Amino acid sequence: MGLILAIETSCDETAASVVESGTNVLSSVVSSQIDIHARYGGVVPEVASRAHVEMLTPVIAQAMVEAGIEPDELTAVAATVGPGLIGSLLIGVSAAKSLALVWDKPFVPVNHLEGHLYAASLEEPDMPMPVVTLLVSGGHTMLVLQEGHGQYRLLGETLDDAAGEAFDKVARYLGLGYPGGPIIDRMAADGDPMAISFPRAMMNDGYDFSFSGLKTSVVNHVRKNPDAADVDVAASFQEAVVDVLVTKARRAVHEYGAEALCIGGGVAANSGLRERVLDVCVEDGLRALIPSRSMCTDNAAMIAAAGWWRWQSDGGASLDHGADSSLRLQTI
């Protein structure tokens, strides 16, 4: 048994959480800055950092109170050390190291991507291995084969835009607002996904992704067909993204003999993607690991889960640990 307090400040959510033994969430507090960044149409690093400093201590305090534990019961203090916005990461890392020092607990550095890979295990404690995870967010699009705890193979990733970035850019072009993902998701529900046949780049070709061409096609289509219904454009665009993501993930599951298909990251909150993954898993007799929406978007519970396994394999890190904005997933 172990209790991990984790802190997550890599982008625009200030989050803290206490998780028991990597699976039992005692508290998960997330203070979102979406409203603050909406008027700029995207996350502004300096604005994000200012908000993190303001929110972090209250968020940590709330996470400890909701968990109902005392600091001396903690096993370790974990924090996201990358990838992400460097100024934001350093705030969480500095606070976590300070808490570790004062409470005399080990400090555990956690890779944010590893956090997303572990989000599903918070609700499915007996995560089967090997598992193929489709990690899709505003910053990342990757297909990862996990063979054991901490053992990853990066099967493919995006060559240009991340999936979430494509949603944001298309939403901005259509004048729908920010953030694009949830808005397009809502509109797509009222549109016809077969209305427009947008291209599926590299669909049957390896495990890498490319979304910049799709974004251009959407722009061109709307230019040529100014009367096209926004809901149809949204639904057809979303359909193209989901189609590519799930086709590749499904192929990977079979090629590598995985028993389960898992999704994570902010785009994993998308209804179209969730439904399609579920359908494919039912058809193919696979376990579908679909975290609840609040565990798909950035949160600290997933960092605590990944931190628990990290702590067991690597122990604590030195207090001179820093942050790395372009940290990669450690692969075998």
Place this chain on the structure above:
Amino acid sequence: MLILGIETAGTQVGVAIAGQEGVLASAHSGRDRRHAESLTPMIEFVASQARIELKDVSAVAVDIGPGLFTGLRVGLASAMAIAHALGVQMIGVSSLDLLAFSSRHSSRRIVTCMDARRNEVFTADYRAVPGGVQRITEPMVASPAELRGELVALKDDVLLVGDGALRYADEFGSIEHVELAGPDVAHPSARSLVDIAHHKAVREEFVPANELEPMYLRLPDAEINWKTRNDG
């Protein structure tokens, strides 16, 4: 009363611990070390040098800026986390107050001038008073040329303190009634921080960790652009 002081607003990282009898231990890193890497080990080191346990600290003092944003926030986040973990109050002190304080024995008007990068400086004017300094103008950000204009217009003899004064020595050195303070007092010091904090603690000028206000003096660029667009 034990006070832990954390200073990361400038190019250095500084930590000091003071008790009733004054500074027990302090450390200052060389310039341009990575603040986040150095700070926590330095706190641990200074506590061991002072032969105290961090749990016995009764207040956490921190430089609230102005300064270089990323370093400043590393100090703020650490200090707030420590104050929260210990359940103690905080004392915020401006970096410009710290710069002026280290020249408090001067009989001249003390003008602080901290390098703000982008060809700007953070500045405020002070005069020495018994036991310290008193700020007599609002802290602001200015170009070296603008500050030079202000200084030329002043009637008083001036001591110009800070790394901005040294960086733009060409701009300020030629003004007859202005003397440039040396590099030994050009950076906010953690020793000054705990010294000032001690006086503030006596006057009970504490703030809870969640009410500490950083002094940025500059809006984020995005906010400036957004305002210009929407006002224009």
